[in-house]
Amino acid sequence: MSFKEVVEAIRNMHGTVLVLTHHNADIDAMASAVALSQGLSQLGLDTSIGVAESVAKVAKKVVGDVKILINPDCSKYDNVILVDTSVPEQLAAVKNLRADIIIDHHPAGPLVQAAKVVCVEPFSRSTAQIVYSLLKDMDCTVDKSLATVLAAGIVADTAHLRFAGLPEFEVLTELLRIGADYGEVLSLLTTPADPSDIIAGLKAASRMQLWKVDDILIAISKLGSHEAPAARALQKLGADIAIVAAIKEDEVRISSRASDRIAEYEIDLSEIFNKVGELIGGTGGGHPTAGSANGTDTKAVDNAFEFILKAISKKVGKPYKKLD
Numbered sequence: 001m002s003f004k005e006v007v008e009a010i011r012n013m014h015g016t017v018l019v020l021t022h023h024n025a026d027i028d029a030m031a032s033a034v035a036l037s038q039g040l041s042q043l044g045l046d047t048s049i050g051v052a053e054s055v056a057k058v059a060k061k062v063v064g065d066v067k068i069l070i071n072p073d074c075s076k077y078d079n080v081i082l083v084d085t086s087v088p089e090q091l092a093a094v095k096n097l098r099a100d101i102i103i104d105h106h107p108a109g110p111l112v113q114a115a116k117v118v119c120v121e122p123f124s125r126s127t128a129q130i131v132y133s134l135l136k137d138m139d140c141t142v143d144k145s146l147a148t149v150l151a152a153g154i155v156a157d158t159a160h161l162r163f164a165g166l167p168e169f170e171v172l173t174e175l176l177r178i179g180a181d182y183g184e185v186l187s188l189l190t191t192p193a194d195p196s197d198i199i200a201g202l203k204a205a206s207r208m209q210l211w212k213v214d215d216i217l218i219a220i221s222k223l224g225s226h227e228a229p230a231a232r233a234l235q236k237l238g239a240d241i242a243i244v245a246a247i248k249e250d251e252v253r254i255s256s257r258a259s260d261r262i263a264e265y266e267i268d269l270s271e272i273f274n275k276v277g278e279l280i281g282g283t284g285g286g287h288p289t290a291g292s293a294n295g296t297d298t299k300a301v302d303n304a305f306e307f308i309l310k311a312i313s314k315k316v317g318k319p320y321k322k323l324d
């Protein structure tokens with residue numbers, strides 16, 4: 001289906017419209033939904049915005065005081081336009097889920113099958129840039145504030161332009177010409193950190209033990225809670241691998257974060273934490289650069305730490321040494 005046909009299909013819509021997006025909706029999802037719904041209103045359509053479950057904390061600023069429906073009922077609308085996803089699992093809480101039109105930049109998911117109009121562009125780095133092109137072709141007015149919101153979507157989904165290519169920079173330049181305020185874009189993208197997360201990070205740092213395997217720095221610490229943000233904080237400080245245990249009365253949780261360079265040594269934290277789970281009388285797993293485990297054997301924590309160091313040492317083929 002050509003872009004022109006998509007524009008025509010949207011233009012020829014009648015009745016009420018629900019612009020719907022995925023659970024824990026991020027900045028790109030919300031920017032796309034807000035901008036599209038404003039464009040549709042300009043065309044005289046009665047438009048609502050809905051999300052599954054919730055809007056992510058980081059996207060609250062982009063939404064501002066625009067009304068967002070949580071878990072709407074699709075059967076109440078003549079048209080449902082789905083943005084930034086085509087995967088039903090991300091919309092499980094939505095009632096009578098249906099997608100007539102799909103606008104997305106992820107690889108096509110199962111909902112594409114039944115949709116009448118599909119505009120899926122996996123080469124676009126954001127849905128916001130697709131929405132901008134649609135609005136332009138529909139002759140909608142993109143004012144300064146809408147341009148700022150759309151720019152926020154692009155900047156967010158490209159990790160502050162790190163993954164942006166020529167198409168993203170071109171759209172961004174157009175948005176800046178319209179009057180998007182880049183300072184405002186950056187402020188839409190920043191959310192103040194949770195104070196308890198900051199404290200956890202600082203405490204973990206003050207109690208940390210530092211180890212080295214070849215040139216890999218491993219930071220290990222113990223806390224009472226907030227192990228995941230603390231591990232992230234230690235990684236931000238420069239540890240290649242950060243491991244933090246939260247030890248409670250009858251429960252222990254261990255969380256880890258690592259930089260991508262551990263892949264060079266074929267270290268997979270999900271594999272290691274699978275075993276860690278067994279060691280602490282529970283279960284574990286995760287991702288190659290973010291392993292975690294929960295268990296009930298609070299006395300096994302030091303054993304678990306030693307196991308992790310040994311596992312890393314084995315992969316690298318060098319001993320582990322403590323740094324004082």
Ligand SMILES: [Mn+2]
Nearest residue numbers: 028084127157
């Ligand atoms: Mn997106």
